[in-house]
Amino acid sequence: MTLPHTNPPNRLLLGGGPTNIDSRVLRALLAPLVTHHDPFFYEVMNETQDLLRYVFQTKNALTLPLSGTGNAGMEAALRNIAEPGEEVIIGVNGFFGERMVEVATRVGIKPIRVEAKWGSILKLEDFEAAFKTSQAKAVALIHGETSTGIQQPIREIAALAKSWGAYTIVDTVTSLGGCMLNVDAWGIDICFSVSQKCLGSLPGLSPITVSERAYNAILNRKTKVSSYYFDLIELERYWSEERMYHHTAPILMIYALQEALRIVQEEGLEIRWKRHRKNSQGLIAGLEALELELFAQKENVLPSLTTIKVPGTISEIKVRQWLLDNFNIEIGSGQGPLNGKIFRIGLMGVNSSEEKVMLILEALTRALKKQGYNIRMGAGMEAAAEYYDSVS
């Protein structure tokens, strides 16, 4: 009998994520399924946690992949650290900062907004002012704003929070495994991310790590965490040697994450950060030669995701559709108020390579020319090549 097959297009995923997956990671999905309390799976859990500690650069005991997506990590971080009615300062300079305000409000937290223009970083002095006029239990901000391509400095803000006796929550959804990050050295209390971006696994898991200080704060809450599924202390009882049943882990996804993390470790985290930065710089050199303007402040660009203003006369959607139809390449559109105004090009995990930079520069040039943009084919690639030669 012949059966109809799900036959997805073979896309090159150069948007905001997910990114393409190494075949080693896919192969790990095919390993025999065991249950969530099999001794073999406990070994997988232990190694996965050690590897997560490595990519987060932390010694935190409570380090595990949540059974949900990045939004689950955001909710778990906020729901665990703050009790209903407590204040949390939230940095808002993009779509996901706004999302964090929404998620916090839903869980009963009073959000104190610290804002900056979309495409700029948040400023330390604005957090200082917010601490002075609030009773904030924590500060929450986004390391790599996926909507704007901004990389936010964290260290000083975390130190400030600590000086006020507050905790620091950092969303590293678009940065973990691709951009410099050091949870312990930077004084981050709760850091969460996703499996499907710079770590290069499939979407569905949200790695999270919690400092001892934050762990104790959660233990000493006056009220129970208002979700059993996201209760980090209960989850830790399953992920630690106690092996207390909590829920059925998404076992095959954890096999895949383990393999993806092994790949990160084999490459070496610092080399991987350098690779992402180099290819981001190569892409930017090419984009500038194409007379395209970056959306994010150049001194704070996120190595994993580059944002570009759509030239005045060009239809953003037509360019993206042309790339999809003709090159099977997906790049990202603008989110929220940036819809139609910017392109977002992600170079994450396996896709952060010179080869992909050259391909997207030429494909984009061709797509723009089809829409009447007046630029010479090859100009972007030449500038990128010059950059690569200069740093090799």
Add this chain to the structure above:
Amino acid sequence: MTLPHTNPPNRLLLGGGPTNIDSRVLRALLAPLVTHHDPFFYEVMNETQDLLRYVFQTKNALTLPLSGTGNAGMEAALRNIAEPGEEVIIGVNGFFGERMVEVATRVGIKPIRVEAKWGSILKLEDFEAAFKTSQAKAVALIHGETSTGIQQPIREIAALAKSWGAYTIVDTVTSLGGCMLNVDAWGIDICFSVSQKCLGSLPGLSPITVSERAYNAILNRKTKVSSYYFDLIELERYWSEERMYHHTAPILMIYALQEALRIVQEEGLEIRWKRHRKNSQGLIAGLEALELELFAQKENVLPSLTTIKVPGTISEIKVRQWLLDNFNIEIGSGQGPLNGKIFRIGLMGVNSSEEKVMLILEALTRALKKQGYNIRMGAGMEAAAEYYDSVS
């Protein structure tokens, strides 16, 4: 370069779930990854929803797989239907009924317990009494109690709830796709399940369906749902034609679920229910010939999961360990107060077959004999064969 491989043991999974996976489902995981807003993925979503409506036997528009495990489905159902402080009647006759009380309490619901002995069904009159003495917004109960192997009649209780203007939530984690269920005909308002049991996909998703009546109740809440991640109305905006971004769907897991659901459809739901019932009966015939006693009331046994009292002199853990070490077969242990007192044998999805029944009967006989249980090899298999011959 040679790399260390994750090499799990090749277990036959005959416990409380997950179950083994059809190779077609695994193959679906290897299809090219697209993003959560790719037109191709929208087609996958639409078909997956239609297939879920088929397995739930419903016309409900709001029918989708949540990005979380069964516990996420339980939380979402309770969190959406009731507002903080409202009462929900919860049927408790096993571990997962107790879990439901815990989950409800965490989300701010006041649980009204209706209890029955573990291993027995809940009685309609006890729900009547609970409605008379409460202001319950809903009743929540478990169709297939994974801890006891009991199948709970639903229809009359749902009708009762409706007569009180209340909603009915049903957990079909261990029954959906293997045991008779008809969401619309039985008057269920919110029904949730998991991907990894009788549906035969991998763990990580929680299919859920919501009646129009319950959907309107959620729409008309006085307060917003106290979780953005689990807000069913917001999720529906992504899963319906609006395609509003909510979170990055676990795309490959949804490919796998789609394929698993196609397999269910090809077999036919009623044939699949009959298969699960037949193999459960075959197993029971064999167990009785082995002079083993069922734990669950015989007239209400769950076709997907059979529970057996551990004979007096036998070490439960040694039997399970022997099966694991010698046959690579995992069966389930008792949960909570039943720990050490019962075995749980799951026959779900591909594992509900005459061949698996014969294998587990003989393996179990051998394991019990190793622990000094005095029974003849072959006695169980003979009785099962007789049962199969009588119904074929």
